[in-house]
Amino acid sequence: MLFVVTLLAGCGESSNFSDNINRNDAANLGEILAEAIDKEKLQRRNQVGEKPYLAKNKQTPFTGWVKEMYDNGQVYELTQYKEGKPDGTGTKWYQNGQKMSVENYKYGMLVSAVGWKPNGEKCTVTNVKDGNGVYVIYNEDGTEKSCFTFNDGELGEKSADRVESASLNEMILIEGQTFLMGNAKPAENGEIYPEEGPVHKVEVSSFWIDKYEVTNAQFKEFVDATGYITFAEKPLSPDMFPLAPKNQLLPGATVFAPPPENINPRATNDPWNWWSYRNGASWRKPEGGTSSIRERMDHPVVCVNVDDARAYAKWAGKRLPTEAEWELAARGGLVDSMYVWGNEARPDGKWLANCFQGNFPAVNTAQDGFHGTSPVGSFPPNGFGLYDMAGNVWEICSDFYHPSYYTQFINNPQTNPSGPAFPITQIELEQFRRTGTCPTPMEENNRLMNLTVSRGGSFLCHWEYCLRYRPAARNHSETLSPSNHTGFRCAKDG
C-alpha cells in the first residue's frame, strides 16, 4: 500500500497524542467510519498536478475523518483532516486487526508516530518526535516493508519495498512483432509533441530487455570489476574545448537545482534556471557535494552518458536497446495508449510512475512518494512485466536522436530501425525548433556534442509542463552532459 504523507516544511511543534481510536470499541469505530470520507474519492476530486491536499473541491478543503479500506472492506486507516490537511490523529491497522500505527499531525505535518508489528509487539525502531525520526512499516507477515526518515517534518529517503538483488539482472523476452510506433495526438494536457509523429508501422525482431533500470548496486559491481571511470568523473581536455571556461572543464555532472522561488518554466524557458553544472557530481555523488548513493543502492544509476551505459552493457554481455525496441517494450502490449498502463492519467486516483507533482520547478510535493529517484520497481509493472518504463529516470537508447526521424518511414516501412545514420547536435536541434528543418550536420563536430535518444521520462516530468512519462515521448541525452535524471537499462538479441 502506498504510503503518502502531505508534507510541509518547517519545524514541528511538540504535541501529545490526541485520543486515538479503539478498534475494539465497535460503536466508536463504526460511528467514525460511517462519517468518514473515502480517501481515494476525495483525492480524485483534485485536478492532476494540483497541490496534493485533500479537498472536496477547489474552494472547500475538507475537514473531518478520512478513511482508507483494504480490498476486503476492512479498515486500513482513519485520519482526522482539517482544511484539507491531516491534523489530529491517524490510526492504521493490519488485516489481522492489530493496530499498526498511531500518528499525530499538525497542519499536514507528521509530528509524532508510534508503531507495532503485526504480532502486537511495539516497534522500537519507529520513533518520530517533533517531526524527526524513523518510521518503519511492516508487511502482514512481519517482514519489514518500508522505512521512512523524517527531518523537521519532511519525508526523507524511503529505503524499502526492495527488489531482491538476485532478480535485478532479470530480463524479459519481447517476441518479434509489428507495432504502431509514435503518437500524433495531443497529450492529455493539450500539448502536441511533433517529434513523436507520424505514427508508423515498425517491425522488430525478438529481443530481451532488462526488467528494471540498471541500479547503483549493479553499476558498482561493474566499476569494482573493471576499474571503469565514468565521463562525469574525468576532466575535459582544454585542447578539445579551447573556448570553454576552466571551471566547466572540471569533472562533474548536470544536476537538478530548483530555484528558491517558484518561476513559470514556460515564461523563462531557460532550463538553466533549474539545472546547474556541479563540479564533483557523478554516479557516486548524484547531487555532488556530500551526496551519496549509500542509501540508494537499489535506485537507478544516474549521471552516466551513452558511453558509460554502453561500457556497462558490454561488460554485462548485453547492449543498449534501440529506440524502436524500447517503445515496443514500454507499450506492454497495449495499442495506441497514452500511458504504459492505459489511457487514464491516474487510474483510481493513483500515481503509477515516479514523476513530479507540485509546481515545477520549485515546489516538489512528492505526492507519488518520492522527491527524487525511487528504488527500481516501486511502481506496478507494465503488461510485459517491465518496471519504471514511465518515469523515475530517462533511459538512454542506442540510436542517434533526430526529431523528424519517423517521417521517412511512412511509405517505407523498415525492420529493426536503428536510428539516423548521422547525429545532430543541440545547435541543429535548436534550429529545427525554430524553423522546422535541421541543417546538415557539420562533420567536424566533436562527437561529444552528439545527441542520443533517451526515453520514458523521469522524476522531473510534470503533467502540465513536460508530460513525457509516456511510451511515445522522445528526448535526447547529451554525451557531454551526464545528468542526475538520466540512466539506462540493457537489452540483448532474442
Ligand SMILES: [Ca+2]
Ligand atoms: Ca516523484
Ligand SMILES: [Ca+2]
Ligand atoms: Ca524509466
